[in-house]
Amino acid sequence: DQQVKQNSPSLSVQEGRISILNCDYTNSMFDYFLWYKKYPAEGPTFLISISSIKDKNEDGRFTVFLNKSAKHLSLHIVPSQPGDSAVYFCAASARGGANNLFFGTGTRLTVIP
Amino acid sequence: DAGVTQSPTHLIKTRGQQVTLRCSPKSGHDTVSWYQQALGQGPQFIFQYYEEEERQRGNFPDRFSGHQFPNYSSELNVNALLLGDSALYLCASSLVDRGVAEAFFGQGTRLTVV
Numbered sequence: 001d002q003q004v005k006q007n008s009p010s011l012s013v014q015e016g017r018i019s020i021l022n023c024d025y026t027n028s029m030f031d032y033f034l035w036y037k038k039y040p041a042e043g044p045t046f047l048i049s050i051s052s053i054k055d056k057n058e059d060g061r062f063t064v065f066l067n068k069s070a071k072h073l074s075l076h077i078v079p080s081q082p083g084d085s086a087v088y089f090c091a092a093s094a095r096g097g098a099n100n101l102f103f104g105t106g107t108r109l110t111v112i113p
Numbered sequence: 114d115a116g117v118t119q120s121p122t123h124l125i126k127t128r129g130q131q132v133t134l135r136c137s138p139k140s141g142h143d144t145v146s147w148y149q150q151a152l153g154q155g156p157q158f159i160f161q162y163y164e165e166e167e168r169q170r171g172n173f174p175d176r177f178s179g180h181q182f183p184n185y186s187s188e189l190n191v192n193a194l195l196l197g198d199s200a201l202y203l204c205a206s207s208l209v210d211r212g213v214a215e216a217f218f219g220q221g222t223r224l225t226v227v
Binding site for chain 1: 117146148153154155156157158161169171203205212213214215216217218219220221
């Protein structure tokens with residue numbers, strides 16, 4: 001039972017444009033959400049997170065939006081750069097992040113120069 | 114400051130064998146979690162160790178066991194290997210009072226069962 005879903009396996013975007021990666025979850029107990037970036041032969045690297053008490057969190061070029069009623073979150077990258085090309089994983093946790101992570105299946109982002 | 118280190122990076126085992134994977138947490142971290150990432154999937158939580166005890170466990174059979182040492186390093190053991198155990202095994206370390214918010218992942222061990 002996949003509790004965190006990323007329905008787009010891949011996304012291609014021109015350099016300088018916006019990348020929007022989407023994620024849906026089913027477990028209403030999730031209250032802390034994270035995005036990780038993963039390059040080949042490396043472990044996932046933390047990118048940005050958001051607590052369920054917020055609906056937006058911004059860090060430089062990266063913004064995460066949370067829609068609790070729709071159980072949906074998205075990651076916006078503006079402007080996209082070739083170095084952003086990687087697999088992006090959405091992850092969720094319960095109890096304010098005290099519990100283990102549930103991951104989506106990932107979206108491969110390719111930023112075209 | 115070395116981050117999370119895992120060894121070995123790759124290994125090949127035969128079905129039915131046993132394997133041990135190792136993880137050294139980031140300096141200062143006291144909690145180690147293990148995840149399995151099958152091809153084309155996201156990482157799945159196996160278990161977490163804190164104070165040398167298993168603190169949480171995901172939906173994995175008893176063939177998967179672990180250990181944490183006094184220096185916080187950890188081992189993942191898998192017995193009676195199946196072809197389906199072929200995956201990337203990731204170790205993540207954190208501080209118990211920070212939860213997943215500041216978890217750092219190692220580069221993983223790629224296990225192939227033939």
